[in-house]
Amino acid sequence: MTTYSGEITLETKGEPQIIDITSEVEGHVESSGIKSGLITVFVTGSTGAITTLEYEPGLLKDLPAAFERFAPREAVYEHHLRWQDGNGHSHVRAAIIGPSLTIPIIKRRLPLGTWQQIVFLELDVRPRQRKLIVQVIGEK
Ligand code: ZN
DSSP states (O other): OEEEEEEEEEEOOSSSEEEEOHHHHHHHHHHHTOSEEEEEEEESSSSEEEEEEOOSHHHHHHHHHHHHHHSOTTSOOHHHHHHOOSOHHHHHHHHHHOSEEEEEEBTTBOOOOTTOEEEEEEOSSSOOEEEEEEEEEEEO
């Protein structure tokens, strides 16, 4: 078994920002040389999240609208009352989506659907410099 490590760095603008990272992730699959295995992408930090989405203009509005329904910006957050940092909703949204994604590698490729892109979600209230950790394990 072989392992490979990499990084994806992003300069974000603050919420709500949805960034398509599919080509960067596929680039790491290629660089790893792994034919069969798993790739994990993980964000360091608790106000960013990673998932998959059909990256089209409708959903780029629908997903932030759903965030506003289940964790509204204007609600009262104990986190904010404690730290005064204004991002209680960011933490709640990020916790529900999750900080990582694992995808199988089959014959050197990711078996993504045609309309399934890998996305990083910037959920914090301010621009951030994000570091995503990429780890690949498998057989060459
Ligand atoms: Zn906070």
